[in-house]
Amino acid sequence: MHHPLANASLLALAAFAPAVHAQSVPAAEAPAPVVLPEVEIVLTTPVPGTGVPKDQIPSNVQTATDRRLRQLQSLNLPEFMRTQLPSVNVNEVQGNPYQMDVNYRGFTASPLLGTPQGLSVFLDGVRVNEPFGDVVNWDLLPRAALANITLLPGSNPLFGLNTLGGALSLQTKSGDTHPGTEIEVEGGSFGRISTELTHGRKLGETGHLFMAFGALNEDGWRDESPSRVRQLFVKGGQRSSSFSWDLSLGHADNQLIGNGGLPESMLAQRREQIYTRPDLTDNEATLLTFNTTAKLTPQWEMAATAYARRNRASTLNGDLNDDYDPPAVAEAGVENRTRTSTDSEGLAVQATWNAQPHRLTVGLSQDRSRTHFEQSEAEGDLDASRAVIPTEDAEINAKISGRSRTTSVYFSDLFALRSNLQLTVSGRYNDTRVSTVDDGRAELGLPTKLDAEDRYRKFNPAIGATWQVTPSFTAYGSWSQGNRAPSPIELGCSDPANACVLPNALQSDPPLKQVVSQTLEAGVRGKLGQGLRWNASVFRTINRDDLLFISNGLSAGYFSNVGRTVRQGVELGLSQQVGALNWALSYSWLRATFDSSACLVSEANSSAETSAACTGDDEIEVRKGNRLPGLPSHTLKLSLDLQATPSWRIGAQLRAQSKQYVRGNENNAHQADGVDFFGSGSTAGFALLDLTTGWTFRPGWELFAKVSNVFDRKYSTGGLLGTNAFDANGAVQPPADWKHEQFVAPGAPRAGWIGLRVSFGGSEI
Numbered sequence: 001m002h003h004p005l006a007n008a009s010l011l012a013l014a015a016f017a018p019a020v021h022a023q024s025v026p027a028a029e030a031p032a033p034v035v036l037p038e039v040e041i042v043l044t045t046p047v048p049g050t051g052v053p054k055d056q057i058p059s060n061v062q063t064a065t066d067r068r069l070r071q072l073q074s075l076n077l078p079e080f081m082r083t084q085l086p087s088v089n090v091n092e093v094q095g096n097p098y099q100m101d102v103n104y105r106g107f108t109a110s111p112l113l114g115t116p117q118g119l120s121v122f123l124d125g126v127r128v129n130e131p132f133g134d135v136v137n138w139d140l141l142p143r144a145a146l147a148n149i150t151l152l153p154g155s156n157p158l159f160g161l162n163t164l165g166g167a168l169s170l171q172t173k174s175g176d177t178h179p180g181t182e183i184e185v186e187g188g189s190f191g192r193i194s195t196e197l198t199h200g201r202k203l204g205e206t207g208h209l210f211m212a213f214g215a216l217n218e219d220g221w222r223d224e225s226p227s228r229v230r231q232l233f234v235k236g237g238q239r240s241s242s243f244s245w246d247l248s249l250g251h252a253d254n255q256l257i258g259n260g261g262l263p264e265s266m267l268a269q270r271r272e273q274i275y276t277r278p279d280l281t282d283n284e285a286t287l288l289t290f291n292t293t294a295k296l297t298p299q300w301e302m303a304a305t306a307y308a309r310r311n312r313a314s315t316l317n318g319d320l321n322d323d324y325d326p327p328a329v330a331e332a333g334v335e336n337r338t339r340t341s342t343d344s345e346g347l348a349v350q351a352t353w354n355a356q357p358h359r360l361t362v363g364l365s366q367d368r369s370r371t372h373f374e375q376s377e378a379e380g381d382l383d384a385s386r387a388v389i390p391t392e393d394a395e396i397n398a399k400i401s402g403r404s405r406t407t408s409v410y411f412s413d414l415f416a417l418r419s420n421l422q423l424t425v426s427g428r429y430n431d432t433r434v435s436t437v438d439d440g441r442a443e444l445g446l447p448t449k450l451d452a453e454d455r456y457r458k459f460n461p462a463i464g465a466t467w468q469v470t471p472s473f474t475a476y477g478s479w480s481q482g483n484r485a486p487s488p489i490e491l492g493c494s495d496p497a498n499a500c501v502l503p504n505a506l507q508s509d510p511p512l513k514q515v516v517s518q519t520l521e522a523g524v525r526g527k528l529g530q531g532l533r534w535n536a537s538v539f540r541t542i543n544r545d546d547l548l549f550i551s552n553g554l555s556a557g558y559f560s561n562v563g564r565t566v567r568q569g570v571e572l573g574l575s576q577q578v579g580a581l582n583w584a585l586s587y588s589w590l591r592a593t594f595d596s597s598a599c600l601v602s603e604a605n606s607s608a609e610t611s612a613a614c615t616g617d618d619e620i621e622v623r624k625g626n627r628l629p630g631l632p633s634h635t636l637k638l639s640l641d642l643q644a645t646p647s648w649r650i651g652a653q654l655r656a657q658s659k660q661y662v663r664g665n666e667n668n669a670h671q672a673d674g675v676d677f678f679g680s681g682s683t684a685g686f687a688l689l690d691l692t693t694g695w696t697f698r699p700g701w702e703l704f705a706k707v708s709n710v711f712d713r714k715y716s717t718g719g720l721l722g723t724n725a726f727d728a729n730g731a732v733q734p735p736a737d738w739k740h741e742q743f744v745a746p747g748a749p750r751a752g753w754i755g756l757r758v759s760f761g762g763s764e765i
Contacts, residue, residue, distance in 0.1 A: 039053050039054075039055075040053065040054040040055075040063065041053060041054070042054045042057060042061055042063065042150055042152075043150065043169060043171075044057065044152075044158060044361075044412060045158050045159075045350060045361060045363060045410070045412065046122045046125045046126075046127070046158070046159055046160070046167075046169065046305070046348065047125045047291075047303050047304070047305045047348050047349075047350045047363060048124060048125050048171065048291050048293070048303065048305065049293050049301065049303035049350070049352065050293075050301065050352065050354075052359065052414055055466065055468065055474055055525075056414065056422045056424075056466050057152075057424075057464075057466065057476075058424060058464030058465055058466050058476040058477060058478035058521070059152065059153050059154050059156075059464070059476065059478055059521050059523075059537075060153055060521070060523055060525075060535060060537040060571055061150065061151070061152055061153070062085050062086065062150070062151040063148065063149065063150050063151075064080070064084060064085070064148070064149045065147065065148055065149070066146055066147050066148070066173065066178075068080075068084065069143070069146060069149070071641065071649075071651060071692065071694075072084060072651070072653065072692060073186075073692050073704060073706040073753070073755075074143075075097055075143075075194075075216075076097065076098060076138055076139070076141070076143055077138060077141055077143065077146070077149070077170075078090055078097075078098075078100040078102050078138050079097060079100075080149075081102060081104075081151075082100075082102070082655065083637070083639075083653050083655060083690065084637070084639065084653075085104075085151055086571055086573055086586035086587075086588055086635075086637060087104055087105050087153075087569070087571055087586075087588040087590070087635065088102065088103065088104050088151075088635075089103050089631075089632060089635055089657055089717075090102055090103065090717060091103065091630050091717050091718030091745060092717045092718065092745045092746075092747060092748075093112065093260065093261060093717075093718050093719075093720075093745045094111075094112065094258030094259075094260055094279070094745075095220075095222055095225065095258045095259050095260060095261075095274075095745065095746070096220070096225070096227060096256050096257065096258030097227075097748075098111075098138050098139040098227065098229065098254070098256055099111050099112065099138070099139075099256060099258045099281070100138065101115055101630070101718070102119070102136075102138075103630065103631060104119060104151065104153075104165060104166050105153060105165045105166060105539065105541070105567055105569065105590065106118075106165060106541070106567035106569075106590055106592035106628065106631050107119050107164055107165025107166060107541075107567070108630075109121055109129075109136040109168070110135060110136065111135050111136060111137050111138060111139075111281075112135065113133045113135060113549075114549035115135070115549065116546070116547060116548050116549065117129065117133070117134040117135065117136075117162055117484070118162065118164035118165045118166075118484070118517075118543075119136075119162065119163070119164070119165055119166050119167065119168060120159050120160065120161065120162040120163040120166075120167045120168070121136050121167075121168045121170070122159065122167065122168070122169045122170065123141065123170045123172070123250075123287070123289075124170070124171060124172055124248060124289050124291060124305070125289070125291060125305035125307075125348065126287065126289055126305065126307045126309070126346070127160065127161075127162075127346075127367065128140070128141070128287075129162055130311065130342065131342060131344055131367075131369035131371060131402075131404050131487065132340060132342055132369075132371045132373065132402060132487055133487050134161075134162050134484070134487050137283055137285070137311075137313075139229055139252065139254045139256060139283060140231075140250075140252045140254070140283060140285045140311075141170065142172070142212055142214060142231045142232070142233040142250055142252070143196075143214060143231070144196045144197075144198050144212040144213070144214045144231070144233070145172045145173055145198070145210070145212040145231075145233040145235075145250075146170055146171075146172060146173070147171050147172055147173040147174075147177065147178065148170070148171040149168070149169075149170055150168070150169045150170075150171075151166060151167075151168050151169075152166060152167045152168075152169065153165070153166045153519075153521065153539065154166060154462075154478065154480045154482075154519040154521055154539070154541070155460070155462075155480045155481050155482030155517040155518060155519040155541065156462065156480055156482065157410065157426060157427055157428040157460035157461065157462050157480060157481060157482055158410055158412055158426055158428055158462075159482075160365070160406070160408055160410075160428065160430065161406060161430060161432065161482075161483065161484055161485060162482075162484045163482040164482050164483075164484055164515060164517040164541070164543060165517070165519075165541060165567065172210075172233065172235060172248065173198070173200060173210050173212070173235070174200065174208050174210050174235060174237070174239075174246065175200035175201045175202060175203070175207075175208035175209040175210040175235075175236070176200075176202050176208040176239060177200075177208075178198070178200040178210060179200045179201055179202060179761075180199075180200060180201075180759060180760055180761050181197075181198070181199045181200075181759070181760040182196075182197070182198045182199075182757065182758070182759045182760075183195075183196070183197050183757070183758045184196040184197075184755060184756070184757045184758075185755055185756050186704075186753050186754070186755030186756075187753065187754065187755070188751065188752050188753030188754055189221070189751035189752055189753060190218050190219055190220055190221045190748075190751060191217070191218050191219035191220075191226075192216065192217070192218035192219075192753060193216070193217050193218070194214070194215065194216040194217075194755075195213075195214070195215045195216075196212070196213070196214045196215075197211075197212070197213045197214075198210070198211065198212045198213075199211045199212075203236075206238045206239055206240045207236070207237070207238050208236065208237060208238070208239060208246075209235070209236045210233075210234070210235045210236070211233070211234050211235075212231075212232070212233040212234075213231070213232050213233075214229070214230070214231040214232075215229065215230050215231075216228070216229040217229075220257065221272065221748050221749060221751070222259055222271075222272050222273070222274055222746075223259075223272050223273060223274050223385070224257070224259065224274060224277050224278070224385060224387075225257050225258070225259055225274070226257055227254075227255065227256045227257055228254060228255045229252075229254045229256075230252060230253045230254060231250075231251075231252045231254075232249075232250070232251045232252070233248065233249070233250045233251075234248065234249050235247070235248035235249075236248075237291075241295070242294065242295045243292075243293070243294045243295070244292065244293050244294075245290070245291065245292040245293075246290075246291050246292075247288075247289070247290050248287075248288070248289045248291075249286070249287070249288055249289075250285075250286070250287040250289075251285070251286045251287075252283065252284070252285050253283075253284045254281075254282070254283045254284075255280065255281070255282050256280070256281045256282075256283070257277075257278060257279060257280050257281075258279055258281070259274035259275065259277055259278075259279050260274070260275060260279055260743075260745075261275065261719060261720060261722075261743035261744055261745050262274065262275055262743060262744065262746060263275065263722075263724040263726070263741045263742070263743055264678070264679055264741065264742050264743075264744060265678070265724065265727075265728045265741060266724075266726065266728055266729075266730060267744060267746060268728065269728050269729060269730075271714070271746050271749070273730060274386065275320075275386065275726075275743070276318045276319055276320055276333065276382070276386045276387075276388065277318050277385065277386060277387045277388075278316055278317070278318050278387060278388075279315075279316075279317050279318065280315065280316040280317075281313065281314075281315050282313065282314045282315070282316075283311070283312075283313050284311070284312045284313070285309070285310065285311040285312070286309070286310045286311075287307065287308075287309045288307060288308045288309075289305065289306075289307045290304075290305070290306045290307070291303075291304070291305050292304050299353055299354055299355045300351065300352070300353055300354075301351070301352045301354065302349070302350070302351050302352075303349075303350050303351075303352070304347070304348065304349045304350070305346075305347070305348045306345075306346070306347045306348075307345060307346055307347075308343075308344075308345045309342075309343070309344045309345065310342075310343055311340075311341070311342045311343075311344075312340075312341050312342075313338075313339075313340045313341075313342075314337070314338060314339045314340070315336075315337065315338045316335065316336075316337050317335070317336045317337075318333055318334075318335055318386075318387055318388030319333065319334050319335075319336055319388070320332065320333065320334070320725050321333050321334040321379055322334075323379075324725075324735060325735055326734070329379075330381075331379035331380055331381060331391060331392075332381060332382045332725075332732050333379070333380045333381060333382045333388035333389070334377055334378070334379050334380065334388065335377065335378045335379075335380055335388045335390050335394070336375065336376075336377045337375070337376050337377070337378075337394060338373065338374065338375045338376075339372075339373070339374045340371060340372070340373050340374075341371065341372045342369055342370070342371045342372075343369065343370050344367065344368060344369035344370070345367075345368055346365065346366060346367035346368065347365065347366055348363060348364070348365035348366075349363060349364055349365075350362065350363030350364070350410075351363070356416060357415055357416040357417070358413055358414070358415055358416075359413070359414040359415075360411070360412070360413045360414075361411065361412045361413075362410070362411045363408075363409070363410045363411070364408070364409050364410075365406075365407070365408045365410075366405070366406070366407045366408070367404075367405070367406045368403075368404070368405045369402075369403065369404050369405075370401070370402075370403050371401065371402040371403070372400075372401050372402075372439075373398070373399070373400050373401075373402065374396060374398065374399045374440075375396070375397060375398040375399075376394040376395060376396045376397065377394065377395060377397060378390040378391075378392050378393060378394040378395065379391060379392055380392070382732060386726075386730060386732075396440060398440060399438075399439045399440030400436055400437060400438055400439055400440065401436070401437045401439055402434070402435065402436050402437075402487075403433075403434070403435045403437075404432065404433065404434045404435075404485075404487070405432070405433045406430060406431065406432040406433075406485075407430075407431045408428055408429060408430050408431070409428070409429050410426070410427065410428035410429070411426060411427060411428075412424065412425070412426035413425050413426070420467065420468040420469075421465070421466075421467050421468075422465065422466050422467075423463075423464075423465050424462075424463065424464045424465070424466075424478075425461075425462070425463050426461070426462045426463075427459060427460060427461040427462065428459070428460050429457075429458070429459045429460075430456075430457065430458050430459075430460070430483060430485075431455070431456075431457050432455070432456045432457070432485040432514075433453065433454070433455050433456075434453070434454050434455075434456070434485060434486065434487065435453040435454070436453075454486070454512075456483075456485040456486075456514045458483040458514065458516065460480075460481040460482050460483055461480075461481055462478065462479065462480035462481065463478065463479055463480075464476065464477060464478030464479070464480070465477055465478070470526075472526050472527040472528070473524070473525075473526040473527075474524065474525050474526060475522075475523070475524045476521075476522070476523055476524075476525075477521065477522040477523075478519075478520075478521050478522075479518070479519070479520050479521075480518070480519050481516065481517065481518045481519075482516075482517050482519075483514050483515060483516045483517070484514060484515040484517075484547070485514045486512040486513075486514065486547060486559070512547065512559065512560075512561055513545040513547075513561050514545065515543055515544070515545055515546055515547050515561075516543070516544045516545065517541055517542065517543045517544070518541065518542050518544075519539060519540070519541040520539065520540050520541075521537060521538070521539040521540075522537065522538055522539075523535065523536055523537025523538065523571075524536055524537075530576065530578065531576055531577050531578070532574065532575075532576045533573075533574070533575045533576065534573065534574050534575075535571070535572070535573045536570075536571070536572050536573075537570070537571045538568075538569070538570050538571075539567075539568060539569060539571075540566065540567070540568040541566070541567045541568070542564060542565075542566050542595065543564060543565045543566075543567075544563075544564055545561045545563070546561065546562055546563065546564065546565040547559060547560070547561055547562075548560060548562050562594070562596070562598040562600070562622070563594070563595070563596030563597070563598055564594075564595035564596045565592070565593065565594055565595055565628060566591075566592070566593050566594075566595045567590065567591070567592040567593075567628075568590075568591050568592075569588060569589050569590040569591060570587075570588070570589045571586070571587075571588050572586065572587045572588075573585070573586040573587075574586075580642055580643040580644070581640070581641070581642050581643075582640075582641040582642075583638070583639065583640045583641070584637075584638070584639050585636075585637070585638050586636070586637045587634075587635070587636050587637075588634070588635040588636075589633060589634055590631060590632070590633055590634075590635070591627075591633065592627065592628040592631045593624070593625050593626060593627055593628060594622050594623070594624060594625070594626045594628065594666070595624055596624060597613070597621065597622060597623050597624060598621075598622045599611075599613065599614035599616060599619045599620070599621055599622070600619065600620055600622055600666055600667075601616070601618055601619055601620075602618065602619070602620045602664040602665070602666070602667075602721060603618035603723070603740070604664055604677070604721035604722050604723055604740035604741070605620050605664055605665060605667070605669070605670045605677075605681075605721055606669075606670050606671050606672070606673065606676075606677040606740075607620055607667060607669040607670060607671075608620050620666065620667045620669070621667060622666045622667045623667065626666060626667050626668050627661050627668055628661075628666070629660065629661040629662055629663045629664075629665060629666055629720075630660055630661070630662070630663060630718050631660055632657040632658045632659065632660045632685065633658050633660075634656075634657060634658040634685075635655070635656070635657045635658075636654075636655070636656045636657070637653075637654065637655045637656075638652075638653070638654040638655075639651065639652070639653045639654075640652045640653075647695060647696040647697065648693070648694070648695050648696075649693065649694050650691070650692070650693045651691070651692040651693070652689065652690070652691055652692075653689070653690045653691075653692070654687065654688070654689050654690075655687070655688055656685070656686065656687035656688070657685055657686065658685040659682050659683060659684050659685045660682060660683055660718065661681060661682045662679075662681060662682060662683060662718065662719035662720050662721060662742060662743075662744070663718075663719070663720035663721070664720050664721030664722070665681035665682070665721055668681070669681075670721060676739070676740060677739075677740045677741075678739060678740065678741040678742060679719075679721065679741055679742020680742065681721070681742070683716045683717070683718060683719050683744055684715070684716070686713055686715035686747075687713070688708075688709050688710075688711075688713055688715070688747075689709070689710045689711060690706065690707065690708045690709070690710065691706070691707045691710055692704070692705070692706045693705050693706075700758060700759040700760060700761075701756070701757075701758055701759075702756070702757040702758075702759075703754070703755075703756055704754070704755050704756075704757060705752065705753065705754040705755070706752065706753050707750070707751070707752045708748070708750070708751050708752075709747070709748065709749060709750045709751065710750065711750070712749055712750035713747070714746075714747075714749075715746075715747040716744035716745055716746055716747060717745050717747055718744070718745045719742055719743055719744035719745060720742075720743050721740065721741075721742055721743070722740075722741065722742075722743045723738050723739070723740055723741070724738065724739055724740075724741040724743075725738045
């Protein structure tokens with residue numbers, strides 16, 4: 001069995017013919033062994049098992065290994081992706097490196113409720129998008145245990161719900177593929193101290209064991225922004241030529257503080273400031289995963305994944321009190337708390353029949369989840385640091401239970417029409433039930449009415465072809481469809497007349513439609529002389545009944561279907577290994593727009609209430625062709641890695657992106673007047689340079705260092721239009737003096753870290 005998602009080589013040695021005569025053949029006359037070209041194998045379904053050659057996949061698939069993750073000294077997966085993977089950019093709207101919005105081709109995977117989710121993320125075959133809101137908690141993914149990363153574009157139906165723009169598939173290390181012990185210690189800017197310990201070994205002839213532990217503490221570069229991350233991963237199993245299994249346990253217990261956006265007037269005074277505090281997220285999660293693969297005959301293979309997951313999350317948010325109106329309401333702040341507990345489990349079974357010219361895979365999966373959610377608030381005063389100090393007992397204003405169940409059947413057939421021409425046909429049928437029960441209505445006498453049950457069914461097909469025109473030139477094209485069913489949190493926060501505060505106080509439950517996306521992609525890739533690799537692709541994705549969070553302030557809003565949206569673009573890439581120099585260059589152009597008209601709430605937009613088509617208070621009219629916020633049109637990435645000496649390597653990573661519109665300016669029409677409205681409605685483009693180096697001063701001992709944002713650029717990665725209650729120095733103003741202003745997510749200043757990595761050889765017992 002190939003290692004799951006392996007980037008490792010599959011090398012074949014030519015067989016020697018048996019001797020016909022008793023005498024030996026002189027060595028000089030022996031034929032040279034034939035070595036086939038390196039073939040990169042990629043999984044095309046979530047369930048780990050054997051994959052297909054990357055060059056037979058009809059899309060611009062991107063892959064990376066743990067070696068590259070270590071070379072770039074990336075703190076976590078989002079940081080690596082924004083530096084290394086084309087068409088990926090991030091919005092640091094929370095101001096915490098573990099709470100980034102990761103955008104790919106105009107679709108997002110984010111830990112923040114209210115962000116439209118459009119990417120599915122899998123760890124060893126388990127979907128880690130949280131069932132309650134489809135969010136992705138990046139801090140729960142064990143960096144030290146990651147072996148391979150694959151980013152598959154498009155509305156790939158095989159990866160199930162939420163795969164609107166792509167799927168991110170992650171595979172972890174095993175003791176037989178990553179033997180030995182490694183200890184890493186790093187420290188530097190922002191008070192960051194991190195430690196990682198990994199150990200892998202073989203157990204006898206077929207067994208393997210791998211363990212990883214990671215710990216990080218940092219103060220953060222902004223005021224009052226410390227974070228603590230603890231990650232543990234253990235995996236054991238057996239692997240033989242015909243049967244393999246592994247059982248893994250992952251656990252994380254993290255406290256993250258992300259103090260969000262800052263008004264530009266306060267940013268100009270001091271970039272380290274925060275608006276209000278605290279903004280604490282406490283995540284504790286445990287994931288138990290079992291994977292097995294059995295080769296029944298030379299043609300038949302069975303694989304299965306089973307998992308159980310437990311997640312406990314709580315948030316504490318100090319916010320501005322919208323009801324502040326002294327002397328009637330003297331409390332300027334409000335403390336919002338949430339508690340969310342989710343238990344989920346699932347099973348997926350698939351069979352693969354590999355008999356030329358077909359490679360047919362058929363699978364069945366079921367996923368279930370149960371969530372209990374509670375939200376409370378307490379008014380309070382603001383101290384000198386703009387922290388909310390409650391002056392009353394917390395009052396519960398939402399208490400619900402949510403359940404979801406998805407049953408799916410899928411298939412994929414890779415059919416070799418000729419030796420250099422492959423056709424892929426696939427499809428998946430999803431049957432999803434989502435229900436909410438208002439536990440608090442009877443218990444607490446709340447006015448909400450959330451009891452509801454909805455069912456969403458959809459068959460999503462896909463078809464694609466790859467043609468190896470020559471051994472060094474391949475053309476491909478594909479069409480695919482995916483869907484996303486609304487989550488319990490979205491069904492419970494969908495009434496414009498009763499906006500929710502995120503993390504949410506649920507108010508109403510009007511029906512929402514499921515999002516359906518269709519992607520068309522075409523491209524070419526190949527090799528030129530001296531190992532130069534190149535690729536070019538174009539894509540277009542249409543979302544129907546797209547589901548967005550419509551904000552009417554910094555945290556309040558509602559979920560709504562807004563019609564069609566379109567994301568289309570171009571991807572270009574070059575890479576080459578020339579002696580000791582390895583370089584890669586990529587460029588992406590993206591046009592992400594609304595494709596139908598809609599009326600959205602945006603009080604801080606200067607064009608609110610100016611449209612005859614939108615009659616509601618503080619509404620803006622979004623028209624076909626308006627750009628979606630938070631997404632730059634142009635992205636450029638360049639990486640250089642030089643092995644200067646056998647023991648010393650240096651690297652440079654440059655990334656640049658163009659301007660982007662902020663949330664609240666979905667109609668792209670906001671203009672500052674310097675009196676009632678401030679901010680341009682967009683954030684400026686920027687370019688950043690990072691430098692890395694590593695020195696192996698003795699076998700197994702490496703000293704490494706990194707400098708980020710070398711030129712100390714002042715930049716912002718996103719923003720939104722909101723209402724600022726403070727003056728430039730951070731003093732709260734009377735409500736009559738509050739002004740509409742642009743809040744931005746400031747990027748981190750220049751920073752540096754240095755570390756030591758010690759490695760010991762593998763072992764067997």
